[in-house]
Amino acid sequence: MTTYGSDIFERVKERFGKAEDDLSGTARSSTTVQHSILVLHFAPGEVAGAVKVLRDEFGFDLFLDVTAVDWPDRDPRFDVVWHFYATRNRVRVRVKTAVTLADPVAPSLTALYGSAGIMERECHDMYGIRFDGNADLRPILLYEGFVGHPLRKDYPKQKEQPLVPYREEAKP
Amino acid sequence: MNGRVIPIEAAGGSGKSAAFEYLTTRKDELIGWARKFSIFPYPFVTACCAMEFMAVSSSPYDTDRFGAALPRFSPRQADLLMVVGTVTHKQAPILLKVYEQMCEPKWVMAFGVCATSGGFYQNYAAVPGIDRIVPVDVYIPGCPPRPETVIDGIMQLQDKIARSQHLIVNDKF
Numbered sequence: 001m002t003t004y005g006s007d008i009f010e011r012v013k014e015r016f017g018k019a020e021d022d023l024s025g026t027a028r029s030s031t032t033v034q035h036s037i038l039v040l041h042f043a044p045g046e047v048a049g050a051v052k053v054l055r056d057e058f059g060f061d062l063f064l065d066v067t068a069v070d071w072p073d074r075d076p077r078f079d080v081v082w083h084f085y086a087t088r089n090r091v092r093v094r095v096k097t098a099v100t101l102a103d104p105v106a107p108s109l110t111a112l113y114g115s116a117g118i119m120e121r122e123c124h125d126m127y128g129i130r131f132d133g134n135a136d137l138r139p140i141l142l143y144e145g146f147v148g149h150p151l152r153k154d155y156p157k158q159k160e161q162p163l164v165p166y167r168e169e170a171k172p
Numbered sequence: 173m174n175g176r177v178i179p180i181e182a183a184g185g186s187g188k189s190a191a192f193e194y195l196t197t198r199k200d201e202l203i204g205w206a207r208k209f210s211i212f213p214y215p216f217v218t219a220c221c222a223m224e225f226m227a228v229s230s231s232p233y234d235t236d237r238f239g240a241a242l243p244r245f246s247p248r249q250a251d252l253l254m255v256v257g258t259v260t261h262k263q264a265p266i267l268l269k270v271y272e273q274m275c276e277p278k279w280v281m282a283f284g285v286c287a288t289s290g291g292f293y294q295n296y297a298a299v300p301g302i303d304r305i306v307p308v309d310v311y312i313p314g315c316p317p318r319p320e321t322v323i324d325g326i327m328q329l330q331d332k333i334a335r336s337q338h339l340i341v342n343d344k345f
Binding site for chain 2: 143155159
């Protein structure tokens with residue numbers, strides 16, 4: 001049985017031919033281990049191929065989540081972050097890619113994981129990341145007519161977009 | 173019956189036995205007295221305040237002492253809309269629809285600080301107080317409110333019902 005993570009992490013690193021631990025984590029294409037999670041950075045175009053390798057060759061068969069990180073002062077501004085879990089080896093891997101504000105497009109993984117669809121919809125709601133290949137990016141937590149993406153740092157914290165007109169007496 | 177709230181006088185003055193022969197009161201107060209002890213709540217329960225709602229409804233605190241325990245899960249049979257927990261903008265149309273389906277007379281209780289003002293949810297999702305959508309009769313603070321606070325709120329609502337005008341009283345009644 002694989003010891004907790006270390007062996008599979010080495011094999012993943014070898015497979016992708018990445019540099020050894022780069023703890024700065026800022027390089028566009030790097031491999032680090034943070035909190036016993038293997039962290040892989042890829043360019044947006046490489047993500048789908050790399051995840052297919054992770055799934056088919058290393059057994060990362062469970063799509064945990066996809067979310068984004070907004071760095072308001074950075075260009076490219078967003079990190080799109082995926083987490084995968086290998087149920088046989090009981091290890092996790094985190095895949096990151098950076099996308100720009102002008103063109104916030106990441107590849108959809110719905111072809112690899114059926115469960116990716118709704119999580120991509122949530123990420124699209126909250127950060128406005130478009131997932132190329134996901135045909136159904138309707139709002140899932142937000143509602144039709146909501147303007148903007150509330151978890152972006154420049155969304156006004158207390159902005160209200162009510163669905164029901166407020167009562168006259170309640171208006172400030 | 174609490175004689176302080178509903179003034180009822182025994183006929184005949186002193187010296188008689190304790191059995192009342194007839195009572196006098198105002199029709200308005202009679203209706204108010206009847207209504208304030210038959211508050212059938214509709215629990216619009218959305219969040220963690222539900223735990224406190226269960227605690228205050230069940231035997232240790234027992235809101236049935238105030239006639240306000242038996243929940244009616246049809247808004248058409250309910251008198252009191254108890255909004256227990258955070259209401260989001262996405263949920264606001266449902267709250268309004270439930271309120272509009274309730275028959276007169278009807279009252280609304282904002283149970284807990286989220287229903288009152290949004291509480292600490294000052295963000296894109298939460299309605300900052302349900303009084304923006306429906307009129308509220310009694311606000312209960314706390315996160316969650318103590319059962320004593322809820323009971324105090326129910327008693328204040330009872331006072332309000334007892335004091336208010338009742339449309340059923342007219343020249344034919």
